[in-house]
Amino acid sequence: MSTLNSKVPGGPIKDKWTDYKNHIDLVNPANKRNIDVIVVGTGLAGGSAAATLAELGYNVKAFAYQDSPRRAHSIAAQGGINAAKNYQGDGDSTYRLFYDTVKGGDYRSREANVYRLAEVSANIIDQCVAQGVPFARDYGGLLDNRSFGGVLVSRTFYAKGQTGQQLLLGAYSAMNRQIARGKIEMFNRHEMLDVVKVDGKARGIIARNLVTGEIERHSAHAVVIASGGYGNVYFLSTNAMGSNATAAWKIHKKGAHFANPCYTQIHPTCIPRSGDYQSKLTLMSESLRNDGRIWVPKSMDDVMAIREGRKKPTDLSEEERDYYLERRYPAFGNLVPRDVASRAAKERCDAGYGVNATGEAVYLDFKSAINRYGKEQAKITGISNPSEAKIYELGQALVEEKYGNLFQMYEKIVDENPYETPMMIYPATHYTMGGVWVDYNLMTTVEGLYCIGEANFSDHGANRLGASALMQGLADGYFVLPYTIGDYLSNEIRTGKISTETKEFDEAEKEVTDRINFFVNNKGSKSVDYFHKKLGKVMWDKVGMARNEKGLKEAMAEIKGIREEFWKEVKVPGEASEMNPELEKAGRVADFLELGELFAKDALMREESCGGHFREESVELDGEQKGEAKRNDNDYAFVAAWEYKGEPADAILHKEELEFKDIELKQRSYK
Numbered sequence: 001m002s003t004l005n006s007k008v009p010g011g012p013i014k015d016k017w018t019d020y021k022n023h024i025d026l027v028n029p030a031n032k033r034n035i036d037v038i039v040v041g042t043g044l045a046g047g048s049a050a051a052t053l054a055e056l057g058y059n060v061k062a063f064a065y066q067d068s069p070r071r072a073h074s075i076a077a078q079g080g081i082n083a084a085k086n087y088q089g090d091g092d093s094t095y096r097l098f099y100d101t102v103k104g105g106d107y108r109s110r111e112a113n114v115y116r117l118a119e120v121s122a123n124i125i126d127q128c129v130a131q132g133v134p135f136a137r138d139y140g141g142l143l144d145n146r147s148f149g150g151v152l153v154s155r156t157f158y159a160k161g162q163t164g165q166q167l168l169l170g171a172y173s174a175m176n177r178q179i180a181r182g183k184i185e186m187f188n189r190h191e192m193l194d195v196v197k198v199d200g201k202a203r204g205i206i207a208r209n210l211v212t213g214e215i216e217r218h219s220a221h222a223v224v225i226a227s228g229g230y231g232n233v234y235f236l237s238t239n240a241m242g243s244n245a246t247a248a249w250k251i252h253k254k255g256a257h258f259a260n261p262c263y264t265q266i267h268p269t270c271i272p273r274s275g276d277y278q279s280k281l282t283l284m285s286e287s288l289r290n291d292g293r294i295w296v297p298k299s300m301d302d303v304m305a306i307r308e309g310r311k312k313p314t315d316l317s318e319e320e321r322d323y324y325l326e327r328r329y330p331a332f333g334n335l336v337p338r339d340v341a342s343r344a345a346k347e348r349c350d351a352g353y354g355v356n357a358t359g360e361a362v363y364l365d366f367k368s369a370i371n372r373y374g375k376e377q378a379k380i381t382g383i384s385n386p387s388e389a390k391i392y393e394l395g396q397a398l399v400e401e402k403y404g405n406l407f408q409m410y411e412k413i414v415d416e417n418p419y420e421t422p423m424m425i426y427p428a429t430h431y432t433m434g435g436v437w438v439d440y441n442l443m444t445t446v447e448g449l450y451c452i453g454e455a456n457f458s459d460h461g462a463n464r465l466g467a468s469a470l471m472q473g474l475a476d477g478y479f480v481l482p483y484t485i486g487d488y489l490s491n492e493i494r495t496g497k498i499s500t501e502t503k504e505f506d507e508a509e510k511e512v513t514d515r516i517n518f519f520v521n522n523k524g525s526k527s528v529d530y531f532h533k534k535l536g537k538v539m540w541d542k543v544g545m546a547r548n549e550k551g552l553k554e555a556m557a558e559i560k561g562i563r564e565e566f567w568k569e570v571k572v573p574g575e576a577s578e579m580n581p582e583l584e585k586a587g588r589v590a591d592f593l594e595l596g597e598l599f600a601k602d603a604l605m606r607e608e609s610c611g612g613h614f615r616e617e618s619v620e621l622d623g624e625q626k627g628e629a630k631r632n633d634n635d636y637a638f639v640a641a642w643e644y645k646g647e648p649a650d651a652i653l654h655k656e657e658l659e660f661k662d663i664e665l666k667q668r669s670y671k
């Protein structure tokens, strides 16, 4: 085991980034024209990075497996993006956003990175507004804000329930300008299947053209991975169906350490699973917790009556409802962070209070909000003594204005009108805080290889606060990487064009081709999805919201077993030299089957509860926090970065010790 160098610059935290930028080496404009950068992924992180690097003058080659950058998973982001602008005058500041993020992440993130993130957050909003992103505005025309979990201020900027889509259109238009100028060469429908290293430095990638099946070589002076998160290791998640870990896993196998794989976010407000034939879960944005109240019936009789259809949730009086988050966490109520809200829902459902047929659902109810807004609107519009129906009508209109598209989505999927009956929700896998380890420069443990956005191990520690992923992805892409990569590239100005006709490219291409040929020639009997579902079940049951030593050991052994069966029995129809979605999936699931085992190994090593990682052996036994997660700062205040050594079980642990100089390490309490 070795200690990792995070390359955090010295000096006071508030000056680090500015001082650092003032002293790093720059590349002059004439030299930038001779430097190529590959960006794998054009979601919010990769799209913003590609556009900015091209604007700076570098030659960018950008890759995405979708048919357009507009279809990256980032488009699904609903609720909003944080920034410390303090437009509400409610006491927000760079320090508070920094503090909330470190605390929200359960003190498992790197202070200097988080401070920088908070510092550049305000620039992101200005940048996006300048691009024309239509953020919601208040009555006076100023940008509006709402609140997300784990904070006591309103700092979330939003565009209805489509914030990701609008931000992505902004980044995409910035990219398009550069595509038109010839500064970005865009490779849609291309999947990166390996990175190529020459003399220890990342010098290119091997990609498959997903339409023709052709294998291509691309070289560059630096490679940036922005390939998103790995939540689909659980098979069912709120991620887009195509989201996968392949790019991140391939670079891990070539020397990039993988950090904190066990830190996954299980989001509390998703539409519950309906059965075994489901391939996707749907998020109901956290923004709904601004106005929705979460409850289950107090009495088991009512639970049974609801499940059997003898009663409706609306039949239950206020006294008959258990608003368990408000009861347990009076200070934050329904806006506790996601990990806390998810575990509380699980606790109620495990105790038998789940309100649907599977016993895995709680209510998210807007009745109080509709009433409250209705009364307020009646006053504003001068209606005296409004009837209940009028109050309801006015309140519903306001709720619709705020969350209309989310309500519509819910109704389409569940076939119930959430304005009339409470939504049913349950936690689901949503985001991965773990990922490729990067230093302060966002460089991995491989020289010239960078990782940004959800794909890196990120600034969110063991738990991400709502609306902070978009902030991090865009901070990385627009404001951090474009500086830090310049420092590295300033040493590349004499390198010249990088050839793809070298033994390193030959070897990497051969590895990729051999694997593809194996898949299409294997005479197996089971589909790729068969294995993916099996893996997902083990992950959810044994490496899900709560984990214990026994279950984790079993999970490691079971995943290894599934992997072995996969390589014998997988069947991939079709050819290598054509468009073949099953072949694409096979490669991705093969990587998930390795990552899943490392994930369980990491969870097993971390004998503490922190953020999204809840070890059943590590809970508070008494006092005010009884039953809550128990962190162990003495032994586990480090980033666990794993080095690839063949079998996932053989991976070697490297530690980055976390120092907290500007925030006092405290027990996280939302009571």
Ligand SMILES: Cc1cc2nc3c(=O)[nH]c(=O)nc-3n(C[C@H](O)[C@H](O)[C@H](O)COP(=O)(O)OP(=O)(O)OC[C@H]3O[C@@H](n4cnc5c(N)ncnc54)[C@H](O)[C@@H]3O)c2cc1C
Pocket (backbone or CB within 6 Å): 040, 041, 042, 043, 044, 045, 046, 047, 063, 064, 065, 066, 069, 072, 073, 074, 075, 076, 077, 078, 079, 080, 081, 082, 163, 164, 190, 191, 192, 193, 226, 227, 228, 229, 238, 239, 240, 243, 244, 246, 247, 283, 430, 431, 452, 453, 454, 455, 466, 467, 468, 469, 470, 471, 473
């Ligand atoms: C339903 C949902 C709602 C969310 N809402 C919010 C929200 O309101 N606020 C918030 O802050 N966060 C939200 N998040 C989280 C946030 O959307 C993501 O963390 C973020 O968009 C990830 O951006 P990214 O650019 O890192 O990756 P992605 O958007 O996933 O983009 C990945 C890119 O990499 C490409 N790619 C991947 N692998 C390869 C490969 N091998 N070869 C070539 N290309 C590859 C893809 O084509 C794509 O272009 C939400 C997440 C979900 C699931």
